[in-house]
Amino acid sequence: MSEEITVAEVAADRPHALGEDFLQVENLKVHFPTEDGLVKSVDGLSFELQRGRTLGIVGESGSGKSVTSQAIMGLHRGSRAQVSGQILLDGEDLLQVSDERLRKLRGNDIAMVFQDPLSSLHPYYTIGNQIVEAYKVHHDVKSSVARKRTIEMLDRVGIPNPQRRIDQYPHEFSGGMRQRAMIAMALVNDPKLLIADEPTTALDVTVQAQILDLILDLQREFGSAIIIITHDLGVVAEMADDILVMYAGKSVERGPVNDVFYTPQMPYTWGLLSSMPRIDRVREERLNPIRGNPPSLINPPSGCAFNPRCDFRHEVDDPQRCVDEVPLFDPEQLHPVRCHIDHARRKEIFESTIKPRL
Amino acid sequence: MFAYTIRRLLAAFVLLILMSMVTFLLFNASAQDPARLACGKNCTVEQIASVRHKLGYDKPITTQYALLIKGLVAGRDFPDDAATKKNAPQTITHCGAPCFGYSNFQTSLVSTLIKERLPVSIWVAFFAFVLWMVFGIVSGVIAALFRGRWPDKILVGLALVGYSFPTFFIGLVLYTYIALQWQLVPTPEYISPLSDPVGFLRGAILPAVTLAMIYIAGYVRLTRAYVLEAMGEDYLRTARAKGLNERTIVIKHTLRAALTPITTIAGLDLGALLAGTPITETVFNFNGVGKLTVQSATNGDLPTLTAIVLISATFIIVANIVVDVLYAYIDPRVRYA
Amino acid sequence: MTEPTVPAAARDAGETGGQSSGDVLLRVEDLRKHFPLKTQGLIRRPSAPVKAVDGISFDLDAGETLGLVGESGCGKSTAGRTVLQLLEPTSGKITFRGEDVTGAKGERLRGLRSDMQMVFQDPYGSLNPRHTIGTIIGAPFIIQKAKTEKGVKAEVQSLMERVGLNPEHYNRYPHEFSGGQRQRIGIARAVALRPKLIVCDEPVSALDVSIQAQVVNLLEDLQSEFNLAYIFVAHDLSVVRHISDRVAVMYLGKIMELADRDVLYSKPMHPYTHSLMSAVPVPDPKKENKRNRILLTGDLPSPINPPSGCVFHTRCPKYRTALSDADKARCTGEVPQLEPKATGHLAACHFPEVRADVAAAEDAVAPTQ
Numbered sequence A: 001m002s003e004e005i006t007v008a009e010v011a012a013d014r015p016h017a018l019g020e021d022f023l024q025v026e027n028l029k030v031h032f033p034t035e036d037g038l039v040k041s042v043d044g045l046s047f048e049l050q051r052g053r054t055l056g057i058v059g060e061s062g063s064g065k066s067v068t069s070q071a072i073m074g075l076h077r078g079s080r081a082q083v084s085g086q087i088l089l090d091g092e093d094l095l096q097v098s099d100e101r102l103r104k105l106r107g108n109d110i111a112m113v114f115q116d117p118l119s120s121l122h123p124y125y126t127i128g129n130q131i132v133e134a135y136k137v138h139h140d141v142k143s144s145v146a147r148k149r150t151i152e153m154l155d156r157v158g159i160p161n162p163q164r165r166i167d168q169y170p171h172e173f174s175g176g177m178r179q180r181a182m183i184a185m186a187l188v189n190d191p192k193l194l195i196a197d198e199p200t201t202a203l204d205v206t207v208q209a210q211i212l213d214l215i216l217d218l219q220r221e222f223g224s225a226i227i228i229i230t231h232d233l234g235v236v237a238e239m240a241d242d243i244l245v246m247y248a249g250k251s252v253e254r255g256p257v258n259d260v261f262y263t264p265q266m267p268y269t270w271g272l273l274s275s276m277p278r279i280d281r282v283r284e285e286r287l288n289p290i291r292g293n294p295p296s297l298i299n300p301p302s303g304c305a306f307n308p309r310c311d312f313r314h315e316v317d318d319p320q321r322c323v324d325e326v327p328l329f330d331p332e333q334l335h336p337v338r339c340h341i342d343h344a345r346r347k348e349i350f351e352s353t354i355k356p357r358l
Numbered sequence B: 001m002f003a004y005t006i007r008r009l010l011a012a013f014v015l016l017i018l019m020s021m022v023t024f025l026l027f028n029a030s031a032q033d034p035a036r037l038a039c040g041k042n043c044t045v046e047q048i049a050s051v052r053h054k055l056g057y058d059k060p061i062t063t064q065y066a067l068l069i070k071g072l073v074a075g076r077d078f079p080d081d082a083a084t085k086k087n088a089p090q091t092i093t094h095c096g097a098p099c100f101g102y103s104n105f106q107t108s109l110v111s112t113l114i115k116e117r118l119p120v121s122i123w124v125a126f127f128a129f130v131l132w133m134v135f136g137i138v139s140g141v142i143a144a145l146f147r148g149r150w151p152d153k154i155l156v157g158l159a160l161v162g163y164s165f166p167t168f169f170i171g172l173v174l175y176t177y178i179a180l181q182w183q184l185v186p187t188p189e190y191i192s193p194l195s196d197p198v199g200f201l202r203g204a205i206l207p208a209v210t211l212a213m214i215y216i217a218g219y220v221r222l223t224r225a226y227v228l229e230a231m232g233e234d235y236l237r238t239a240r241a242k243g244l245n246e247r248t249i250v251i252k253h254t255l256r257a258a259l260t261p262i263t264t265i266a267g268l269d270l271g272a273l274l275a276g277t278p279i280t281e282t283v284f285n286f287n288g289v290g291k292l293t294v295q296s297a298t299n300g301d302l303p304t305l306t307a308i309v310l311i312s313a314t315f316i317i318v319a320n321i322v323v324d325v326l327y328a329y330i331d332p333r334v335r336y337a
Numbered sequence C: 001m002t003e004p005t006v007p008a009a010a011r012d013a014g015e016t017g018g019q020s021s022g023d024v025l026l027r028v029e030d031l032r033k034h035f036p037l038k039t040q041g042l043i044r045r046p047s048a049p050v051k052a053v054d055g056i057s058f059d060l061d062a063g064e065t066l067g068l069v070g071e072s073g074c075g076k077s078t079a080g081r082t083v084l085q086l087l088e089p090t091s092g093k094i095t096f097r098g099e100d101v102t103g104a105k106g107e108r109l110r111g112l113r114s115d116m117q118m119v120f121q122d123p124y125g126s127l128n129p130r131h132t133i134g135t136i137i138g139a140p141f142i143i144q145k146a147k148t149e150k151g152v153k154a155e156v157q158s159l160m161e162r163v164g165l166n167p168e169h170y171n172r173y174p175h176e177f178s179g180g181q182r183q184r185i186g187i188a189r190a191v192a193l194r195p196k197l198i199v200c201d202e203p204v205s206a207l208d209v210s211i212q213a214q215v216v217n218l219l220e221d222l223q224s225e226f227n228l229a230y231i232f233v234a235h236d237l238s239v240v241r242h243i244s245d246r247v248a249v250m251y252l253g254k255i256m257e258l259a260d261r262d263v264l265y266s267k268p269m270h271p272y273t274h275s276l277m278s279a280v281p282v283p284d285p286k287k288e289n290k291r292n293r294i295l296l297t298g299d300l301p302s303p304i305n306p307p308s309g310c311v312f313h314t315r316c317p318k319y320r321t322a323l324s325d326a327d328k329a330r331c332t333g334e335v336p337q338l339e340p341k342a343t344g345h346l347a348a349c350h351f352p353e354v355r356a357d358v359a360a361a362e363d364a365v366a367p368t369q
Ligand SMILES: Nc1ncnc2c1ncn2[C@@H]1O[C@H](COP(=O)(O)OP(=O)(O)OP(=O)(O)O)[C@@H](O)[C@H]1O
Pocket: A032, A034, A039, A041, A059, A060, A061, A062, A063, A064, A065, A066, A067, A068, A297
């Protein structure tokens, strides 16, 4: 099998109908009390997602991406985390629902694929056992039915010989196959929302390409909404319809994928895009990392959290505002940006200084 | 797996042979004359000589060892010489396999002694084992599930208290108060569980509890630690994300992972106890192998001591094998490695 | 089974790819590393070994960087470790500074260690959590009994400064540092004795893009300062392109293609390289949607029982779709040599073909294109 498929073909029939918001996150805050102080991992995050669409979340390590996804799954319940705000799934607030209701939603309506497939699978149970279990919690069926469904799913995600493989243990699978099995487990109940937290970080490019393809394929088939979290901007470019850029627990830029890639507006996004080596461009002699260190989440910088590392403060009419005043983020806009620089000026700067460097 | 088991058994066999040689040599290398020890303090030179001849201590050391092994496998006769057999067959004592020798102190064949005593030790050990596994693991799991809250603090505290008292003290306190003063249970005595199971449980409860006390403390802490470790694993997050209820998460996912290492430790602990517990048996006056050990050691009863050493070694080695095989069965990663 | 090596003629002809141009620091010839498998059963008999590295050859100049890419499990790490003699090679020859160092032991090996170092992927796991970073970075001086001008501490602190760590943090422990900083600690330790060669095994894979850029820049600075040679193992093809002078593509323990960076990224010849290149996601949504992707199916075959002939034939798209039966028989029957092809660079394929269309670096092709 080596038909060459263009990614466009896959993307073309991705449903683009902008329906109602299926998932709405409103002013989400997740704070962890620790001995050193309150860690504000997520601090006032808002975004929404429609059925059939994919949101890519990018941002520095520690910017709160995983904590956000765990909050949506309700995995902070029972821990010392302080969670506030609203997470509306089809109008139902996941932060308010009962434990029992949440349990019913988990795995059935919302499913998750984790980064490290080996440690995320139970080493003592067969792959089949674990997927059958995931199916049976939400479906009152006989084991033989669940098993049939599992074999079907394994086949669907491209595991050869599913009848035999179903009875093997995770350690008998290769890295790529484990991640496929995780995906099969996540999709066994046809979830309406799939969260993939760095689903391919542990895999090499060949396997990564297979897995991403698989996720897109399944989305086409089931019309699920997807949140994909990653460091890899290439992966986002391939998968996402919209991009959310996070910095220090807040959203700093959000927009349709083309807007964010071709006309990014926030100095942090500029830094992110210019710090990676571009395989599709003429090779530069030197990479341009963002200077300085990631911010403390206990004592985040006042005003704009990016201000200690920002090279564009002088572009603000009154640079002091960057230190004094948190820039607003208007979620109603198509491409909101959290920065004090005037909108028109940002566009100018991007065209004149940033774009040529990218 | 099968081949692995066989290989382990062979290795164990070789190990046992070596053990027997070492034990035999050590005891024979001691300064004291074994015949004199066997005969007792007030023996005449002639008596000693006769005992020496009867028990075969007059033979070269290699022959003595060969006779010991022969006895174990096929049985032997005392004294083992052709002349006596022909002239006075009635003076010959036959000792059937497995023959560990003859104990002059107990005026009995060692094997007979062991046959009498071993069940006492084994049954009490099993009783204790069940107690400490059930209470230790249940408390450990509860402590882990309530980490940092009062059930955890109380259980861990109690475990620490149990841990810090010596066995004989616990034994004596239980004996004096529970059995004698308050008479909550009948006076401890060994009744075979095969003939009277309830009687056995009532009679052996105090020694079993005493033994279990020491282990429970360790097992509470061990279980708690393993459960906590398992609770931090990524696969539990996956289990939660599937929408499983807490009971399944704890019982199927957490405990399975947490208890596997405990199986190993428990198996080895039990193996070490089967061959007797000197202190407990002495305190409660149970005629088990433990008490026999104490008696034989004070008397210098070499044949009995040799037997006990060999038997304990066998138990421990067998426990090791069982645990390994069991572990491979429980942990699929080991099975295929 | 006779295995190919780079034919001497190709080397002498100074073809691009296998042969480097400057003074050769390291020469690896037909290097193999097989791990014996333990057998089950009563009687231990040697069974088929894992052929983790199965006959690779390349040269490396002083101050040069050779990128090593390939699927997970294809033997990149093993190759790096074997070159450094951290693993004993099964066969083959390693020449370092003109001297045969294969199987060096004892004092000689220790001497070599100060010239050859390693940086690992996991910046945390490779640092002892109970040692201060001063101790960690200073260890090579102690082990090698190296003389330092102003004492070990001063030396370590100047190193720390050099890699961008605050020298005042001399007495801190690894857990007090971020991922990027820990990786700097690993690098400081590796360059402490001014080695000539460093094998970097996925040094930036665990870091996010911005920190990755810092570490890559640091490696490049150190390279020009100390004339270091790197063997740079990574699975991120963009980073490899950025840092390498030449790149070797490995598959199942063998080198499939070896070429100058720009040539490899603009004119890949080997079908495996084609699929590798086409699999890289490009951070540009429009290009990304237009690209041709050659997906490989199935998993890497077992290195215990590699396929006959060309090891790639079980998954080779070209083999499956574009070859006649006679050609296929050649792929399955005859081991392709790693030898210069039309473009002058080395590829191990009977039917190589330049395909610029799959290269992710579409508009960044070498000037000749
Ligand atoms: N249970 C916790 N207690 C305290 N702090 C926490 C906890 N979980 C996460 N954090 C902190 O919250 C911040 C955000 O973590 P998160 O895992 O969301 O980052 P991320 O954006 O996913 O980063 P990465 O890309 O490295 O995965 C980090 O600084 C982390 O240390």
